[in-house]
Amino acid sequence: xxxxxxxxxxxxxxxxxxxxxxGLGGADAQPTSIGHRWEHGGRNAxxxxxxxFNKVQxxxxxxxxxxxxxxxxxxxxxxxxxxxAHVAEQLKGIPGYRDHFAKAFPGEPDPVTLANVEKxxxxxxxxxxxxxxxxxxxxxxxxxxxxxxxxxxLTLFMDKGCSxxxxxxxxxxx
Numbered sequence: 001x002x003x004x005x006x007x008x009x010x011x012x013x014x015x016x017x018x019x020x021x022x023g024l025g026g027a028d029a030q031p032t033s034i035g036h037r038w039e040h041g042g043r044n045a046x047x048x049x050x051x052x053f054n055k056v057q058x059x060x061x062x063x064x065x066x067x068x069x070x071x072x073x074x075x076x077x078x079x080x081x082x083x084x085a086h087v088a089e090q091l092k093g094i095p096g097y098r099d100h101f102a103k104a105f106p107g108e109p110d111p112v113t114l115a116n117v118e119k120x121x122x123x124x125x126x127x128x129x130x131x132x133x134x135x136x137x138x139x140x141x142x143x144x145x146x147x148x149x150x151x152x153x154l155t156l157f158m159d160k161g162c163s164x165x166x167x168x169x170x171x172x173x174x
Contacts (some may be wrong), residue, residue, distance in 0.1 A: 001100070002121050004140035007090055010036055016073070017047035026051075026128060035073075036081035037069040041170060066122035071114060087114045 002008065002075070007017040019033045020026050026047035032040040043059050051057065057069035068160035073079040074087055080092070091097045092112050103122060137145035138154075145153065157163065 001097075002117060003124050008074050008082060008087060008117070010082045010086070014080050016048075016070075019073070019079070020048040022048075022128070025049065034072075035079040036077065039078045041078050048125050049128050049130050052129065065119050066125050070121035070125065071118040074114075074117070082165065086116055087117055089113050091117070 003016045006013050006018070008015065014035065019028045019035075021028055026049040028034075028045045030044055032043060033045045035041055044126060046059060051069075052066060055061075057063035057066060058072070063069040063072060074082050075084050079133075091101075099117060101111040101120075102108075105116050108116075134145040134150070
């Protein structure tokens with residue numbers, strides 16, 4: 001629910017899914033992402049698919065895990081621009097959220113907090129994995145899983161040395 005809720009943004013029109021659109025491969029297909037007041041950020045939104053496997057989050061690695069990443073865009077002025085206190089305050093006023101948070105975070109006297117919003121979004125994002133995707137099947141030996149164009153792109157990726165940094169389960173050299 002939180003991932004798709006635009007009320008987490010100051011304008012009430014931007015959700016996590018606005019920039020990390022699950023229907024567009026977990027990203028926004030833009031050169032730079034559009035945020036609060038139609039401002040462009042400095043980079044495009046990385047995909048959330050398989051992000052749980054990344055050693056760090058954001059293009060520059062400034063967040064060590066999904067939980068730390070989930071909180072950043074909500075409060076960053078160029079992205080969703082919500083003041084930190086506003087996130088929990090907003091959710092407390094929406095019917096149903098208090099009950100969901102109480103169930104997800106039992107025993108906490110006030111479970112609707114920014115920290116718990118970050119945890120909940122991170123847990124959801126951790127489920128966004130793509131086992132059996134064409135690239136995964138190609139790595140397992142199914143040569144027809146990638147089109148000739150995709151194979152050419154993979155060759156270019158490898159030949160240009162991209163795999164020197166982009167390694168692991170979310171890369172071409174898994």
